[in-house]
Amino acid sequence: MVNDYEQFIEKIKVKTGIDLSLYKEQQMKRRLTSLYEKHGFKSFLDFYRGIEKDNELLYAFLDRMTINVSEFYRNGKRWEVLEKKFIPELLKNKRNLKIWSAACSTGEEPYTIAMILSKFLPLSEIKILATDIDENVLQKAKIGAYHERSLNEVPIEMKRKYFQKDNDYYVISDEIKRTVTFKKHNLLSDPFEINFDLIVCRNVLIYFTEEAKNSLYNKFSNALRQGGIFFVGSTEQIFNPGKYNLEPIDTFFYQRI
Numbered sequence: 001m002v003n004d005y006e007q008f009i010e011k012i013k014v015k016t017g018i019d020l021s022l023y024k025e026q027q028m029k030r031r032l033t034s035l036y037e038k039h040g041f042k043s044f045l046d047f048y049r050g051i052e053k054d055n056e057l058l059y060a061f062l063d064r065m066t067i068n069v070s071e072f073y074r075n076g077k078r079w080e081v082l083e084k085k086f087i088p089e090l091l092k093n094k095r096n097l098k099i100w101s102a103a104c105s106t107g108e109e110p111y112t113i114a115m116i117l118s119k120f121l122p123l124s125e126i127k128i129l130a131t132d133i134d135e136n137v138l139q140k141a142k143i144g145a146y147h148e149r150s151l152n153e154v155p156i157e158m159k160r161k162y163f164q165k166d167n168d169y170y171v172i173s174d175e176i177k178r179t180v181t182f183k184k185h186n187l188l189s190d191p192f193e194i195n196f197d198l199i200v201c202r203n204v205l206i207y208f209t210e211e212a213k214n215s216l217y218n219k220f221s222n223a224l225r226q227g228g229i230f231f232v233g234s235t236e237q238i239f240n241p242g243k244y245n246l247e248p249i250d251t252f253f254y255q256r257i
């Protein structure tokens with residue numbers, strides 16, 4: 001018999017194209033149950049009926065199923081490795097790097113890449129693709145206003161140069177914004193571009209099932225040019241990277257063979 005959650009998964013897939021079955025079940029169920037209980041629903045199906053009638057609920061659902069926490073220079077030491085070791089290496093061959101921040105949330109990650117690259121290149125030569133499944137976060141990313149807490153790891157000179165304080169918010173400068181193109185993209189169902197020199201995909205694969213991860217590693221690997229670099233999150237080492245034609249080159253960095 002198809003259970004309550006499985007029916008919900010089916011209906012959400014038809015309505016939104018989002019396939020919840022590719023996300024770890026216990027974790028997702030817990031997040032969504034607390035949301036629907038808060039709104040007074042008794043079951044997933046009951047919740048779905050509510051979603052059908054009320055767009056606000058649909059948005060609350062989308063908000064809750066994606067976990068959007070991010071910050072600039074998240075796990076600072078790793079970004080230092082990118083800056084000191086891999087960016088110079090990539091720039092040895094060419095200046096116009098093709099870069100993708102996949103699951104970029106509210107923009108802290110692609111903007112961090114832009115600030116790091118600004119040490120090597122004029123901003124006008126920097127182009128970064130940044131994608132996420134969640135339109136709300138992309139909207140916030142384009143506005144580029146942040147609470148101080150997400151700037152904790154930003155080097156002081158970058159903070160001075162590229163942020164302007166507006167009441168409680170720090171607003172990122174237009175010249176940094178212009179380096180990033182934000183697009184809606186579902187990692188689990190949309191096609192990937194190819195020939196990337198650098199792909200940064202951090203703190204999202206942990207939410208996916210092993211099967212989904214497996215297929216994503218293949219897709220990321222194929223999206224990199226030979227010698228291209230894949231930078232993952234700090235709990236997301238790839239078990240058996242050779243299987244995907246990837247070689248570990250530093251902690252949380254892999255190179256396409």
Ligand SMILES: C[S@@+](CC[C@H](N)C(=O)[O-])C[C@H]1O[C@@H](n2cnc3c(N)ncnc32)[C@H](O)[C@@H]1O
Nearest residue numbers: 066067070103105132133134186187202203204
């Ligand atoms: C925890 S944030 C990570 C943000 C940033 N990469 C970082 O490490 O700070 C996870 C992001 O993954 C996005 N996400 C979840 N499922 C996705 C999918 N199937 N395709 C693309 N993005 C997805 C969420 O919307 C969320 O913004």
